[in-house]
Amino acid sequence: MPSIPKTQKAIVFETNGGPLLYKDIPVPQPKPNEILVNVKYSGVCHTDLHAWKGDWPLATKLPLVGGHEGAGVVVAKGANVTNFEIGDYAGIKWLNGSCMGCEFCQQGAEPNCPDADLSGYTHDGSFQQYATADAVQAAKIPKGTNLADVAPILCAGVTVYKALKTAELSPGQWVAISGAGGGLGSLAVQYAVAMGLRVLGIDGGDEKAKLFESLGGEVFIDFTKEKDIVGAVQKATNGGPHGVINVSVSPAAISQSCQYVRTLGKVVLVGLPAGAVCESPVFEHVIKSIQIRGSYVGNRQDTAESIDFFVRGKVKAPIKVVGLSELPKVFELMEQGKIAGRYVLDTSK
Numbered sequence: 001m002p003s004i005p006k007t008q009k010a011i012v013f014e015t016n017g018g019p020l021l022y023k024d025i026p027v028p029q030p031k032p033n034e035i036l037v038n039v040k041y042s043g044v045c046h047t048d049l050h051a052w053k054g055d056w057p058l059a060t061k062l063p064l065v066g067g068h069e070g071a072g073v074v075v076a077k078g079a080n081v082t083n084f085e086i087g088d089y090a091g092i093k094w095l096n097g098s099c100m101g102c103e104f105c106q107q108g109a110e111p112n113c114p115d116a117d118l119s120g121y122t123h124d125g126s127f128q129q130y131a132t133a134d135a136v137q138a139a140k141i142p143k144g145t146n147l148a149d150v151a152p153i154l155c156a157g158v159t160v161y162k163a164l165k166t167a168e169l170s171p172g173q174w175v176a177i178s179g180a181g182g183g184l185g186s187l188a189v190q191y192a193v194a195m196g197l198r199v200l201g202i203d204g205g206d207e208k209a210k211l212f213e214s215l216g217g218e219v220f221i222d223f224t225k226e227k228d229i230v231g232a233v234q235k236a237t238n239g240g241p242h243g244v245i246n247v248s249v250s251p252a253a254i255s256q257s258c259q260y261v262r263t264l265g266k267v268v269l270v271g272l273p274a275g276a277v278c279e280s281p282v283f284e285h286v287i288k289s290i291q292i293r294g295s296y297v298g299n300r301q302d303t304a305e306s307i308d309f310f311v312r313g314k315v316k317a318p319i320k321v322v323g324l325s326e327l328p329k330v331f332e333l334m335e336q337g338k339i340a341g342r343y344v345l346d347t348s349k
């Protein structure tokens with residue numbers, strides 16, 4: 001049996017927007033249905049920044065340990081857990097647990113459960129060295145997997161994979177990724193390429209343009225330089241993309257996607273800017289018969305499938321690894337839109 005310490009390092013905040021304290025806290029005890037994961041690496045998702053700021057209409061627990069892209073090793077488990085053994089690799093994801101009995105859980109829409117328990121939001125998450133997770137929802141990660149590389153798959157990967165399925169596109173069709181250079185976006189480009197789609201990306205700056213091309217994207221539009229985004233997107237895709245995956249944190253970019261999407265196309269909403277409204281002019285919406293769909297992480301099957309793409313080498317998030325204590329700096333860069341790809345925290349530093 002691995003020896004489990006009584007205390008551990010974590011990043012904790014006591015008020016939304018308050019100090020991000022790097023400090024020692026007790027190691028949690030798994031409940032009968034939970035595993036205890038020694039988190040080795042955790043990705044930093046923009047959702048963690050929303051949680052810290054408290055800018056969504058859903059309260060976080062306080063004090064809170066954020067984080068929901070945790071990859072690590074199972075070191076203990078509750079008496080009822082039969083699907084994980086000590087030493088297995090496991091992933092902490094956004095959906096920590098759900099009721100499994102409501103009409104949404106029963107049809108596999110577990111993220112939409114009204115009683116969903118959320119890692120790094122209503123349940124202490126992966127910005128600590130030891131985190132608990134409901135064994136039913138915890139992700140299975142094959143032994144031998146690189147835990148730093150797989151971490152971003154646990155939210156960003158699952159989410160964009162599900163969003164692409166929600167767009168119901170066929171190989172050879174155009175998909176636009178709005179926010180293509182960020183954490184979700186850079187993975188969305190790769191999943192889309194792996195699915196045989198033609199990819200147009202929108203984001204800002206040369207670093208993100210270069211990253212986009214290195215990931216297999218075909219056309220990049222820089223929103224900081226292009227004045228007529230709608231016209232440029234429609235021209236490059238010969239009439240507009242068949243689907244749009246919105247992973248930016250910009251209400252204007254989201255509404256714009258309803259204008260440039262192709263006739264009969266699908267606009268998928270993923271990014272969650274605070275207080276945003278998606279505006280679609282009703283006349284064009286009807287005449288073009290477009291569809292706007294929300295997509296929220298993924299269920300257990302989506303998780304397994306998205307991890308499988310990673311294991312088979314089809315997708316790999318462009319990551320930068322820094323110590324857990326560096327989280328405040330990562331949030332600062334994220335707020336400024338300066339992160340190309342994903343930052344991953346090493347919990348040992």
Ligand code: 8ID
Nearest residue numbers: 046047179181182183184203248250253270271272296297
């Ligand atoms: O299940 C879900 N729906 C889900 C899951 C995970 C994350 C939703 N999210 C949400 C997050 O809460 C956040 O609101 O998706 C959003 C994006 O998360 P992220 O990818 O982790 O954020 P990022 O790495 O900061 O990337 C955002 C990108 O958007 C670009 C930025 O430059 C950055 O690269 N961007 C912005 I801000 N404005 C833009 C614009 N006008 C833009 N790109 C194009 N046009």
Ligand code: ZN
Nearest residue numbers: 045047155156
């Ligand atoms: Zn996330």
Ligand code: ZN
Nearest residue numbers: 099102105113
């Ligand atoms: Zn439920």
